[in-house]
Amino acid sequence: MKSISQYSFIVGTTRRRPLTPLGMRWLVAVTLVITLLGGGRSVGAEQSVTSEKPVEHRFYVGEYRVTGNTLLTPIQIELALTPHLGEHKTVKDVEAARLALEQRYRDAGYPTALVNIPEQEVLNGVVYLSVLEGKINSLRINGSRYFSLERIRGELPALAEGAIPYMPAVQEQIGALNQKTADRAITPVLRPGRTPGTLEVELRVKDELPLHGAVELNNHHGANTSDLRLSGQLLWSGTYLARFSGSDTLAVVYGVHSASETASIGTLSVIGKGDIVGVRSILPLEPSADYFHSFALGFDVKDFSESINLLGADSLNTPISYINWTAQYSATLRGNNASTRLSLGPNVGLRGIGNDDAEFENKRFKAKPNYFYLRGNIEHNHAAVKNSLLTVKLSGQLSDSPLISNEQFSAGGAQSVRGYLESQRLGDNVIQSTLEWSTPSFAAKLSPQIKDLRLLVFADAAQLQVKAPLPQQESDFELYGAGIGLRLTGWKTLALDIDYAHPLKALDASNDNGDKLHFRAEYTF
Template sequence: MKKGFALGTAGVMVLIATAAWGQGVKFNIAGYQVEGNTLLPEAEVQQILSGYTGAGRGLEDVKAAAEALRKAYEQAGYPVVSIFPPEQAASGGNILLKVVEGKVKTVTIKGNQAYDEANIRASLPGIREGLAPNAPEIVSEIAMANENPAKQVAVNFQAGQAPGAIDTTINVVEDRPEKFIATFDNGGSKSTGVHRFSLGYQNANLFNRDHMVTAQVGSSTDFPSKSLNISAGYRIPFYGHGLSLDLIAAYSDTNSGSTIIPGGSMNFTGKGTIFGARLNQPLAAIGEYRHKLIYGFDYKDFDNRASTCVPGAPAVSCSGTITTQPVSVSYVAQHNTPGLQVGGSAMFAMNIPGGPNGNPGDYATSTTGWRANWNVWRFNAFVGIPLAADWQFRANAAAQLSDYKLVSGEQFGAGGASSVRGYTERAIAGDQGYSGNLELYTPELAALASLPSGYGMRGVFFYDAGQIYNRGPGAQPQRHISSVGAGLRFNVQRDLSARLDFGVAQDRLVSQTAGVGRERGDTYGQFAVNYSF
């Protein structure tokens, strides 16, 4: 549901009493006395009004002063304010301006069942009886509250009957806070099992404070003993401070994995263990432009076990593990309008050498060329455009830049159901790279297929491409893959979703790994089913 902030008043009113003043009368204005202001610093108010003082002033100057003060309130985020001079003698030198600040009189919450009134109010601390609502702060609070996957809120302000009174309505749309999530796909490898199954649990309202916990266990249905992925995430929103914290833990003994976390999904590669933390800081909205900063720290212990161990060799060769400890900062932005949805992110990550198997000596091997002080830039972008007759166009892009030869778990991968379809997951990987998808979605087909209400179905045509670049010896400098194809998207309300894609490889890919190689023209089908209950 779209995040909203509506005002029931038409901006700010400027009311000027003219009964005692003629339009052509000139008089001296020594200064202004302002009554009723509690939101702007007095020094700022007087500085604004000082430009409308002096001899030979008139009613138009008083109007201009009130308008300038109105704009100051609006720029400070308070659009519901009335400013007017009461009837008074203009010969006294000081002009009285009265300010009626709009403040919340009543708060009505509608549509909530699983989330009680205390919860809804806690997630919107800027909306309370007696407070003047600050528009940018309320917009940020709504955006943060709507990050909870089980509730969406929209706020509407209406002018009350008394002067300056604001009647507020908070509309809530809910999903189940507590649910299990089962997934089944064919995104695995031939060696550990192509078909994968996972079972997850999510509770989006622990302690009635919107704390969210997720946990997931996955394995292969082909070779259960060869594949195991376990992950957990915990999100804590700090509504009063406009921040949220994500804590992440994951373990994998397969070559690749993906897990659901409170902030979305996290992909990782290589056998090993990961612990992470993300501090999310939303920034002030600019119209429909929403953006935030994310500060991150990860501890990743990758298992890169070699087949042989040479005595005295560095840790990566003998113990089979290498540790990375990257700190990162990300900028994430999104702009949504009825005719265009666009967004993206940019992240810079820098490794902190140290920890077990993470010192410079552990990285310095003649066979890998890894360095402990690596850094990397990662980018993502998307655009969605609704077309005529309910067709839709979507495009996605991802890229990675680095001047270093990276451990496999930090490399950029291309190939798979969410990257280049028609190829296996991470069919190619390198220190740098990019991938992109162009998709054209058909109009809704559910009615055409005589499906019941609540069902959705669309077809999709796509073109995917990916390119990777490697640094140093021992690897191909660059590799490219691309595909064209078609697929189907299906859903039953929010409980069941499925996707099926058939990609036709456009580039030959030679690989020593079973099932990864492709000849031009090879077709490969990929599916995924998600069911929540």
């Protein structure tokens, strides 16, 4: 007996038996709805074949000839149909072969493919099966108010017109699209097309206004400044903004106004009173299953009326306006019970392009408008015993020349070395580290409104170097701090961070060397 091929099979003995026609089989009114948030499952519909009850004629089946197949290999077809060859077969056996082949398509990820038994007579043991693989002839998107239809289409190539839906790819792409924002959920619905063998796809979009904000109150203050800081954020995250046609590249424009000599807005720290307007072009790079990365390129226009007096190595408290050019590579690696995030990139000033020699010279001794420094950080989180969390952070900066204080690396404070005031020391070359252990969450034992509640212990350290210090000025500094803290999130919109830290290395007598309580409360909407 020869092996089964896509179009021809074994030649049997010459026999002739009538086979009751079963007709063309196709979906008539079945809707296939796939709900896929973070990788869901597809929901298919099986349509039973209706036919007249066949007379129990028996016949020889020595060969199945399959037409219309482009998806399965000959081996896959052979494995499905070989058990249904032989003597004394009935119409039920042919139907079983049809179902077996159709199931093979489903197992391969193609649930829209249908196998039919055309009207025929069995001649010489040959039975014909035809396949309708279900190509998409139209794709419609309904319900999207705030997100680009073109962008949604572009991120779902598995559902493009002319494609045959491969469900693992559809699930992956829908899941990835839904994970990009909490303001949008997309559900695909597949229906039979007007032409037999085709499908119509409808993407049902349920979205909300992608406008969000946050109000934050903290005591992240520097020396000789008021204790409390109030900041606000407003974010529009719709995809109608600054996307490049045919590309994944995204342009972002942002602005910051700082009325404090040291300001913290989320993870952004600003040194000096003034304004910043920034532009970033962000290019997502090809991800893998556990590795996600991107490249960003842009610039910041900075206008500071004054800077922190007597910090860093600025000689005078003078205003300055300049442009900082930056590039950054960012990546996230996810593993079993662990994740690692890193970023690394250069920052450059260019003489004559928004940067004035005189302003830099007045600002700091030997400061240049054409400066360069490299800044990076890496953070590793590992789930430890009983859902506790171990965090290790390392960050730093390396410069080629003395920098003005606005571009120096700041150490000290709630997001740096706890136990010290914000930006307690500034440096041109800096290395900073954190080791932190958080307890398992107590949230489940307290209230369903509390999402997460953990206690923690930590130790922070930083070493700083100032290039070309002024006479009588120190060039090297060390900061060490340790303490305990609390992290709380709950009531859907509230986050609270509290740290109590002790400085392990005292600074000079003019500084506050006592224990510090750092807190931050944030309300989001």
